[in-house]
Amino acid sequence: MPVRECVCIIDPIHPVGVERIATMHDVIGPDDPRVSETSVLVIRTSPLGPDIFGAMHGLKAIVKHGAGVDNIAIPAASAQGVMVANTPGGNNSTAVAEGAVALMLGLLRRTRDMDALVREGRWAERWGIRLGDLTGARVGLIGFGRIAQRVARICSGGFGCEVLACDPLVPAADMRAVGVESADLPGVLACDVVSIHVPLTEGTRNLVDTVELAMMSPHAILVNCSRGGIVNEAALAEALRSGQIAGAGIDVFVNEPPEPDHALFGLPNCLLSPHVAGVTEAGMRDMALHVAAVIDTVSRGEVPATLLNPEVLP
């Protein structure tokens, strides 16, 4: 028999998911006086530290809307017997992959600059411009999970790109089977377009730093729709300033929102977005409905398929 859960939704999710959850459960916000009764917590990218468990004694599960769980103190959750599950599949990965390709195209086509030429009456300047091509470019993927695989399909199928990827967790044969060449990190960094698709862990923090940026070509662009901490932002700003690389498309930052005097803000060869790669209509609906499905699983006393801390199981 499913149990009626008290579901606290910390960050806003698509109404379709809220409605679905509310058919079975009590839905509250973080400021609700019943917050101590929370049995399931829904979170997006807000930080969730260990102090939460003191305030929520009956907590059974934390459901992450999206894939990355670097904002959640998972060891502390496990110590309290609290399950942590995410919603990585479906249209979340599709939306993030599209977001990465949008930044690639936005940089290569200099979308922001071209818009300014029209609005500012600088039409004649167009003759002096050569925009870049994604068609035929070599695309290097750091990480080869669901999102990177989708980027690979779009780039190879749609743009005829040669795609290379590095991921210690994916055998070269699996990459070859989908037409992607397995490479090491320097091999990927030598591509024309480099896109990052790994989770933020202690092993990936500052994975792309001064040394790695120096392995990129002056005509190359870097796209990051994964997590801010994977790229050293000061090193990236310097690489963009010095012409070590041609451009960067950045959706994620070490601190979100980034501080108002952030080193990347003054750089024209940098295209920025506010952690919205996954925030499309389909992506948001899908993640919200997946959140609702995970909550139903928990309420039936079952184990969610996307459980991330199986050590909590009896």
Ligand SMILES: O=C(O)C(=O)COP(=O)(O)O
């Ligand atoms: O999928 C991820 O890891 C995300 O970053 C999703 O974040 P969001 O739920 O869109 O705030």
